[in-house]
Amino acid sequence: MSFVHICQKCKAVFKYPTQDVHTCPDCSIPMLSTGISDADWAKLSPQQRNEYKEVELRKRLEEQRRREEEQRRLAQEKEEKKTAYIKSQADYIFYEYDIDVIPNDGGVNVTLLKSVLDARARKGWKLHSIYSNELGENSHVEAAGWNRTVRINSTASQDVLIFERRIMDDTQR
Ligand SMILES: [Zn+2]
Known part of the structure; x- marks a missing residue:
């Protein structure tokens, strides 16, 4: 059977x-x-x-x-x-994030980049990370800092800036 x-x-x-x-x-x-x-x-x-x-x-x-x-x-x-x-812990730190996208056609636009950073910093934002988005492809990721790689033959792309700042609690989000 x-x-x-x-x-x-x-x-x-x-x-x-x-x-x-x-x-x-x-x-x-x-x-x-x-x-x-x-x-x-x-x-x-x-x-x-x-x-x-x-x-x-x-x-x-x-x-x-x-x-x-x-x-x-x-x-x-x-x-x-x-x-x-986590929220019951009195010393827990809350963060919020936001993103700025800057067009980049091959070179670093220092003036524009600096004005974006300054505008953000005035409101308590800190640059968390930055990467270049080339033709829809995430080609380069880098932590916060200014040793950004510049490609000589790069075509039209955009720089994506991720900002972080502390907030009091979740209600501020
Ligand atoms: Zn089968």
Whole structure:
């Protein structure tokens, strides 16, 4: 006697002597162990077999969706607990971030760059990091500092400046 196993991907039916979970040889994913003996399976019409497959596979999908939903909920709960703990600490430092984008057509526009930095600094912002975004591609990332690489053959790009400043608490965000 053997039991019917169905691949949830290719829908192929396999028969194994046990109800242990087997892997589909074609898809390499664990198959559904139906617990149905091959004798009982043989009694079903092709239509009944197809219906069984559809119902069972839909059930598994639904179960999987529920499991994922539950995992998301747990992760969110955990994150909320962490945040609540952090906020309960009197000396916790809150930060906020903002971004300025400066066009860059090959050279560093020192005057423009300096005016942006000064304007930000006057409002308590500190440069957190800066990178050049070339033709939609993040080509260069660098921490705050002024040893920025200048490319000789660079084409039109933009400099992305990320600013950081301290705030009192989350309500200021
Ligand atoms: Zn398969």
